[in-house]
Amino acid sequence: MNASSEQPDGTTELTVRAARGGRGPATWGQRAVHAALVALGPDAPRYNLRTAAPVEPGLPPQTALRAFAELLHLHDALRTRLVEEDGDLVQEVDADGVLPVAVLHRASAELAAGAAAELLARFAARPFDLPGEWPVRLGLVLVDGLVRQVVLVLSHTASDGWGMRRAARDLTLLAAGRSADDLRAERAFAQPLEEAAEQDSPRGRRRDAAARRHWRDKLGSGPRVQLPRPDGEPDPERRFPLAVLRSPELAAALPAAAARLRTGDATVLLAAAATELGRLGGQRELLFQVVVGNRFTGQAAEAVTTLAQEGLFHLPELAEEFAETVRRCQGPALAAYRHSGYHKPRLDAELAALRAGGAELADHSVIWNDTRDPLAASMPDGTGEAPAVERELSFPDTFPARLGVSVAVDVVAVPGAIELLMVADGALLDRARMARFLCGVEQLVLEAAEAPEASEASEAPEAAEASVDADGRRESMDSRRP
Incomplete structure (x- = not known):
C-alpha cells in the first residue's frame, strides 16, 4: 500500500491576514438569496454551489493552499458574513480569519475521485451559518503527497454560477504562480461593499x-x-x-x-x-x-x-x-x-x-x-475539442x-x-x-x-x-x- 493511504484524514487551516475588510448594507443579490434561503428552511442547502475537479498532474499541498489563500484575498465575497440587525441585512467583510480545510489521503487517482465525490456531497448537504462562518468549504484529496482532487462548495449568498466559474478560472491562474495583486492590477471588478454603495446611491x-x-x-x-388548471385545490403531494x-x-x-x-x-x-x-x-x-x-x-x-x-x-x-x-x-x-x-x-x-x-x-x-x-x-478549463x-x-x-x-x-x-x-x-x-x-x-x-x-x-x-x-x-x- 502506498504511504499516502496510510496517513489519516484530517483538517488543516488556511489563514488570511490583512485583506480588505469592512461593513455595510447587503447588496440586492445578497438580500434576494438570503430571503430565499430563509424561506427554504431545511431545504436551503440545495442552493449551495458545488464543484469537485481533478488536478493534473498534481500540486504540492502548500501550493494549493497558497492559491486558495490568494483567492480569498482577491474576492471579498468569499470572506463575507451576513448578519441581521434591527430588521435589516448587513454584510461583514472580514480582513482576517481562518478557514478549515479537509485533507484526505488516498492510494490511487480512482479512489481520490470517489473520496472527492463523497466529500462534495457532505459539504453540499449542510447549510451555511451565514452570520457565523465564511461562505466557503474546501477540501483537498492527496495521492502520494500531491493534491489530485479539489472540492469546493460556496453558499449562494457569496456567488452565483457565473461567479463560481470566475473563481475557478482565477484559482487556476493563482495555482500557476500568479498573485491576487497581479490579477487585481490586470482587471477591475466589483466587490460586494462597492456594489451595495452604488445601489444605495441616488x-x-x-x-x-x-x-x-x-x-x-x-x-x-x-x-x-x-396553462389550464384542473378544478379544485392541487394535491400537495x-x-x-x-x-x-x-x-x-x-x-x-x-x-x-x-x-x-x-x-x-x-x-x-x-x-x-x-x-x-x-x-x-x-x-x-x-x-x-x-x-x-x-x-x-x-x-x-x-x-x-x-x-x-x-x-x-x-x-x-x-x-x-x-x-x-x-x-x-x-x-x-x-x-x-x-x-x-x-x-x-x-x-x-x-x-x-x-x-x-x-x-x-x-x-x-x-x-x-x-x-x-x-x-x-x-x-482555461483544461478541456479540448x-x-x-x-x-x-x-x-x-x-x-x-x-x-x-x-x-x-x-x-x-x-x-x-x-x-x-x-x-x-x-x-x-x-x-x-x-x-x-x-x-x-x-x-x-x-x-x-x-x-x-x-x-x-x-x-x-x-x-x-x-x-x-x-x-x-x-x-x-x-x-x-x-
Missing part, C-alpha cells in the same frame, strides 16, 4: 424604484392563467417530473438561427419557449420570470459575487410567424433584463400588500433560466411540489450540446406534453437556422426605451443577453 435608488414599478405594472396587466433534452443539433443550429434572425441567441431560445408554451396553453400572451445575471458591465462580468435576480418578460402577443415573434421578443426581453436589479424584500412587501388589497396578479409561475456563459470558451454526443430525451427524476412554480426550464451548455432541463407541475403537464415542449423549442431553432436570412429590422420602440436606464443613460448589453 442613481441606485432610482434604478430600484424603476424596476419595482416595472414588476407592478406587468403583474397588473399580464395574463392571469397561462403531487410530483414535478424532470425532463432533459440533450441536443447537439440545437447547439449547432442556434448561432446560425441568431445570425439569420439578426438578434442574440438567448432571444431566439426565449422566443421559441414562449411559442411552445403558448401552444401548450392555448394562449397568445405570455409572462416569464427570467433569471438574470446582470453582468452587463466589465466590472460585473469579472466579479465573484451573487448578482442573479429575476426579471419579468411580458410578451403581449405571439405572432403567426416565428421570425416575427423573435422580433416582438426583443423589446420585452431588454425591458426584463434592464429591470431585474432591485431590492427584492421591498418588492415582495409591495406585492403582498397588493394581494391583501384584493388585487389579482398575473401568473408569473413560469421560470426561464439561460445559464450559458458567453465567456466560458475563453476560460467538444466530444461527440448523441441526442437524448429522458425523464431522469421527479421532485416534490414547488411553491409558486408551474414550469421551470434551465438552458445549460454541456460539451458538444445544449441541454434543456424542464421541471413541470404534474397536475398541469404530463410527460408527453413536456416532451412536446422541449422538442418544439428545438425544432423551431433548427427551422430558423435553415430559413432565408431575415431583412434588417429597425429597432422596435420598446427595445429602444428598454435600453435606457432610470437615469436616462444607455447601457451596453452583454452578447449573451437579448
Whole structure:
C-alpha cells in the first residue's frame, strides 16, 4: 500500500491576514438569496454551489493552499458574513480569519475521485451559518503527497454560477504562480461593499424604484392563467417530473438561427419557449420570470459575487410567424433584463400588500433560466475539442411540489450540446406534453437556422426605451443577453 493511504484524514487551516475588510448594507443579490434561503428552511442547502475537479498532474499541498489563500484575498465575497440587525441585512467583510480545510489521503487517482465525490456531497448537504462562518468549504484529496482532487462548495449568498466559474478560472491562474495583486492590477471588478454603495446611491435608488414599478405594472396587466388548471385545490403531494433534452443539433443550429434572425441567441431560445408554451396553453400572451445575471458591465462580468435576480418578460402577443415573434421578443426581453436589479424584500412587501388589497396578479409561475456563459470558451478549463454526443430525451427524476412554480426550464451548455432541463407541475403537464415542449423549442431553432436570412429590422420602440436606464443613460448589453 502506498504511504499516502496510510496517513489519516484530517483538517488543516488556511489563514488570511490583512485583506480588505469592512461593513455595510447587503447588496440586492445578497438580500434576494438570503430571503430565499430563509424561506427554504431545511431545504436551503440545495442552493449551495458545488464543484469537485481533478488536478493534473498534481500540486504540492502548500501550493494549493497558497492559491486558495490568494483567492480569498482577491474576492471579498468569499470572506463575507451576513448578519441581521434591527430588521435589516448587513454584510461583514472580514480582513482576517481562518478557514478549515479537509485533507484526505488516498492510494490511487480512482479512489481520490470517489473520496472527492463523497466529500462534495457532505459539504453540499449542510447549510451555511451565514452570520457565523465564511461562505466557503474546501477540501483537498492527496495521492502520494500531491493534491489530485479539489472540492469546493460556496453558499449562494457569496456567488452565483457565473461567479463560481470566475473563481475557478482565477484559482487556476493563482495555482500557476500568479498573485491576487497581479490579477487585481490586470482587471477591475466589483466587490460586494462597492456594489451595495452604488445601489444605495441616488442613481441606485432610482434604478430600484424603476424596476419595482416595472414588476407592478406587468403583474397588473399580464395574463392571469397561462396553462389550464384542473378544478379544485392541487394535491400537495403531487410530483414535478424532470425532463432533459440533450441536443447537439440545437447547439449547432442556434448561432446560425441568431445570425439569420439578426438578434442574440438567448432571444431566439426565449422566443421559441414562449411559442411552445403558448401552444401548450392555448394562449397568445405570455409572462416569464427570467433569471438574470446582470453582468452587463466589465466590472460585473469579472466579479465573484451573487448578482442573479429575476426579471419579468411580458410578451403581449405571439405572432403567426416565428421570425416575427423573435422580433416582438426583443423589446420585452431588454425591458426584463434592464429591470431585474432591485431590492427584492421591498418588492415582495409591495406585492403582498397588493394581494391583501384584493388585487389579482398575473401568473408569473413560469421560470426561464439561460445559464450559458458567453465567456466560458475563453476560460482555461483544461478541456479540448467538444466530444461527440448523441441526442437524448429522458425523464431522469421527479421532485416534490414547488411553491409558486408551474414550469421551470434551465438552458445549460454541456460539451458538444445544449441541454434543456424542464421541471413541470404534474397536475398541469404530463410527460408527453413536456416532451412536446422541449422538442418544439428545438425544432423551431433548427427551422430558423435553415430559413432565408431575415431583412434588417429597425429597432422596435420598446427595445429602444428598454435600453435606457432610470437615469436616462444607455447601457451596453452583454452578447449573451437579448
